[in-house]
Amino acid sequence: MTPWLFLMTIMGHSACEFVSGEQIVGADLARTVPVFMAMPRDGVIGYSPAPGTRRILQLQELRRIGARYGIAVPVAAVACFEWKMQPITEEAVRAAIRESVKAPGASVEILAMSNAPAPEGKLAFPQSGLSAATNTDPSTPVTWKGYVQYSSSRRFSVWARVRVSARMPRVIATEPLAAGKPVAATQVRLETHNDFPLRSDTARSLEEVIGRIPRLPVRAGFPVLRSDLVEAFEVERGETVEVTAISGSAQLELEAQAETSGRQGDVISLRNPRSGKLFHARIEGKGRAIVVVSASVLARVQ
Numbered sequence: 001m002t003p004w005l006f007l008m009t010i011m012g013h014s015a016c017e018f019v020s021g022e023q024i025v026g027a028d029l030a031r032t033v034p035v036f037m038a039m040p041r042d043g044v045i046g047y048s049p050a051p052g053t054r055r056i057l058q059l060q061e062l063r064r065i066g067a068r069y070g071i072a073v074p075v076a077a078v079a080c081f082e083w084k085m086q087p088i089t090e091e092a093v094r095a096a097i098r099e100s101v102k103a104p105g106a107s108v109e110i111l112a113m114s115n116a117p118a119p120e121g122k123l124a125f126p127q128s129g130l131s132a133a134t135n136t137d138p139s140t141p142v143t144w145k146g147y148v149q150y151s152s153s154r155r156f157s158v159w160a161r162v163r164v165s166a167r168m169p170r171v172i173a174t175e176p177l178a179a180g181k182p183v184a185a186t187q188v189r190l191e192t193h194n195d196f197p198l199r200s201d202t203a204r205s206l207e208e209v210i211g212r213i214p215r216l217p218v219r220a221g222f223p224v225l226r227s228d229l230v231e232a233f234e235v236e237r238g239e240t241v242e243v244t245a246i247s248g249s250a251q252l253e254l255e256a257q258a259e260t261s262g263r264q265g266d267v268i269s270l271r272n273p274r275s276g277k278l279f280h281a282r283i284e285g286k287g288r289a290i291v292v293v294s295a296s297v298l299a300r301v302q
Contacts, residue, residue, distance in 0.1 A: 016080040019048045022151045024055065024081055032079045033062065039069040051119040051156050054082045083150065085117035093160050096123045096146060101197040106166035111141055113160040121150030125160070127198060136196045138165035168195040170223050171203040177218035182232050185210050188224060201225050233261045234286045241270060243281055244290045256281075256289075 017032040026043035029036040045065060049055040057065075057079040066073040094108040129145035136142060141163050147155040171188050188209050195202065203209050203224045212229040235241055235258050245252040256270035262283050270289065271278050281289035 015078075016054055016082045018084040019081045020151075022048055022154060024048055028081060029057075029065070029079055032081075033073070033077050035071050035073060035077075036066070036069075038071050039065075043069075048151075049082055051083045051085060051150065052117070054080055056080045083119040085119055088114070088118050088123065088148075088158060092123050093125070093146075093162075096125045097144065097160070097162065097164060100125045100127055101164065101166070103166040103197045106164055106197055107194075109163040111161040111163065114158045118148045118156045118158060119150035121148040121156070123148050123158070130198070132196075132198075135199060135201045138194055138196045139163065140196075164196060165194045166197040167192050168197060168199075168202075169204050170195065171206060171209045173218045173220050173222055173224055175220050177214045177224070179214050179217050182211050182213055183209050183224075183229075201227050203229070231263050234264050234283050235262050235268060235289065237261045239287065241281075242288050243270060244284075244288075245281075246290070246292045 015032075017028060019028055024045040024047070025041065026036060026039040026045065027041040029045055030039070030041070045057070046055070059073065059075065059077055062077050062079060063073045065071075090110050090113065093110060093113055097108050098104055098106045123146065125144050125146035129147075130142060131144070132140070132142040141161055144160050144162060146158045146160065148158060149155055169190055169192055172191050173187060174189050175187050177183055177187055185206070188206060190206055203226050208226060209224050209229065211232055213232050214224075215228055215230055218224055218228065237258050237260055239258045241256050241258050243254050243256045245254065254272065256272050256279075259269035259271055259278065262268040264283050264285060267280050267282050268289070269278060270281055279291065281291035284290050
């Protein structure tokens with residue numbers, strides 16, 4: 001039998017000391033070789049092993065460490081370090097996913113998951129680890145990559161194949177919604193149904209829908225999608241607009257007729273009904289616009 005195999009045989013699994021940090025320090029070493037209680041508790045010995053592996057300090061290395069602190073190391077001394085490993089339970093996976101989707105009551109069906117033991121730590125399944133489209137159906141399995149945070153900067157990778165659903169609100173059209181026309185409160189209602197909790201295309205509140213404009217028709221009884229809606233115009237073509245024209249310290253208030261429609265921040269064409277002159281201004285709110293110009297341009301606006 002080789003010396004290395006003999007060493008591993010006499011040590012066995014129970015001889016290893018569990019580590020809990022990125023580095024092995026004096027306090028760790030003193031727990032397995034008591035003479036090292038004489039060295040500083042925070043004195044760095046070296047890096048901790050990777051999870052699932054061991055770091056073994058044999059007599060020669062221990063004596064080199066002891067020499068730095070004037071410690072005599074006994075002949076039979078040996079030190080072994082490893083991370084405490086444990087299986088990841090399905091319930092822990094469910095709890096971590098529910099925390100990630102912010103839905104404590106979500107149903108998480110686990111179809112498959114990593115089964116390798118992991119070091120003790122915080123189990124997390126961040127949304128960034130989800131391999132799924134934003135319009136995922138709750139019946140569709142998704143692969144979710146997570147990790148166990150087992151030190152301040154170390155993570156142990158895990159994964160799960162799951163189906164996730166939760167009771168979520170959604171907005172339903174109670175009658176056909178015409179494209180290009182603002183949605184009225186009487187045309188929609190809110191209902192609750194099972195959905196993928198991270199689905200982002202579905203409107204979840206009436207406030208998201210009422211007053212906005214569908215880009216495409218929506219049939220009665222169908223959910224309203226955020227992507228199908230645009231904000232209503234603050235200024236409609238043909239509408240009278242209160243315009244503030246500014247040039248240096250001079251300021252002019254006038255009414256003009258909108259030649260084009262637009263939303264807040266858009267630059268639209270307006271016409272002074274008194275002079276017939278055409279100019280451009282930026283929409284500042286409902287029925288309001290502003291234009292900053294030179295003195296010569298201000299004269300043309302009037």
